[in-house]
Amino acid sequence: MSTSQNSTVIKEEIFDGNENHINNGNAFLVLVVDDDNVVRTIHKMMLEVKGMEVQLATNGKEAVDLHRVGACFNLILMDKDMPVMNGYQATKELRDMGVNCPIIGVTSSTEEAELEEFMEAGLDDCICKPLTIEKIACYLPGVASTSTANLGDDYDDYEEVEDENADRASNTNSNNTNVAS
Amino acid sequence: MDVIVQLQRQIVDFTASLYREGYVDDQFTQLQKLQDESSPDFVMEVASLFFVDCEKLVNNMARALELQAVDFKQVDSHVHQLKGSSSSVGAARIKNACIAFRTYCESQDREGCLRCLQLVNHEYAQLKIKLQTLFRLEQQIVAAGGTIPVLQ
Numbered sequence: 239m240s241t242s243q244n245s246t247v248i249k250e251e252i253f254d255g256n257e258n259h260i261n262n263g264n265a266f267l268v269l270v271v272d273d274d275n276v277v278r279t280i281h282k283m284m285l286e287v288k289g290m291e292v293q294l295a296t297n298g299k300e301a302v303d304l305h306r307v308g309a310c311f312n313l314i315l316m317d318k319d320m321p322v323m324n325g326y327q328a329t330k331e332l333r334d335m336g337v338n339c340p341i342i343g344v345t346s347s348t349e350e351a352e353l354e355e356f357m358e359a360g361l362d363d364c365i366c367k368p369l370t371i372e373k374i375a376c377y378l379p380g381v382a383s384t385s386t387a388n389l390g391d392d393y394d395d396y397e398e399v400e401d402e403n404a405d406r407a408s409n410t411n412s413n414n415t416n417v418a419s
Numbered sequence: 420m421d422v423i424v425q426l427q428r429q430i431v432d433f434t435a436s437l438y439r440e441g442y443v444d445d446q447f448t449q450l451q452k453l454q455d456e457s458s459p460d461f462v463m464e465v466a467s468l469f470f471v472d473c474e475k476l477v478n479n480m481a482r483a484l485e486l487q488a489v490d491f492k493q494v495d496s497h498v499h500q501l502k503g504s505s506s507s508v509g510a511a512r513i514k515n516a517c518i519a520f521r522t523y524c525e526s527q528d529r530e531g532c533l534r535c536l537q538l539v540n541h542e543y544a545q546l547k548i549k550l551q552t553l554f555r556l557e558q559q560i561v562a563a564g565g566t567i568p569v570l571q
């Protein structure tokens with residue numbers, strides 16, 4: 239779906255007579271921004287089975303361009319590492335444009351410094367892949383969370399990040415002997 | 420009916436072995452739960468996309484590692500992407516191989532990277548065979564009029 243082809247439709251849908259943003263009736267609209275086709279497909283399905291409407295963008299620039307032509311979302315799931323424009327740049331730009339819906343970083347990065355930097359772009363939360371509905375339940379209408387995770391952390395899955403860092407450290411040690419030529 | 424029950428048992432046993440041997444993790448279960456009458460081939464479609472993705476990324480890694488002056492950041496970027504997609508489909512062994520791979524990219528160890536590439540390739544080939552077997556069993560059940568059991 240091209241932005242230019244749908245920009246008129248998007249504008250008609252999102253503005254009422256008082257120039258207030260509306261959102262395609264009562265649909266909860268989620269923008270999934272990820273350069274990986276597999277990830278986009280999975281995230282789209284996960285959200286649609288829960289009744290969300292999903293729009294896709296393959297990089298940060300597409301996400302920003304959608305907003306420039308007047309698109310409006312209830313939630314944005316933003317990958318970090320993407321070509322053309324990465325998630326950090328896109329998030330910063332969207333916030334500078336005045337986009338104030340929740341933006342959740344979804345990344346396979348586990349470096350604490352990288353995650354903190356990503357948060358500083360203006361994210362509301364940052365989640366490690368794989369995405370599950372439980373991890374974002376609190377941002378979705380009508381979706382009960384079954385997770386016992388502490389949502390008071392700056393970003394979810396901090397413990398998972400630490401576990402993975404520990405895995406990498408032990409992989410390095412074991413792979414020095416196991417990954418043999 | 421016996422045929423369907425037998426096939427269902429086969430699928431349950433085979434799927435259990437995929438988890439037991441670490442080929443897939445809970446994320447794969449999450450994908451199976453997304454599959455229903457309106458999207459009966461969802462898991463197979465996602466797996467096909469993943470295999471295409473994986474092959475492309477492995478080829479990119481191989482080409483990057485062949486160069487005289489290896490751009491380890493570029494290799495790492497491909498590994499990072501594969502790690503993301505493999506974790507999203509629940510391909511646990513490939514994901515773990517990518518985690519190890521990234522440590523060699525960070526230390527700019529070409530030989531280590533090449534060994535990891537070999538491992539990733541091996542795990543990908545194994546997973547592809549396993550999942551194709553699973554999908555064949557599922558198709559047999561559906562053709563026989565049965566339903567596909569999902570391992571909880």
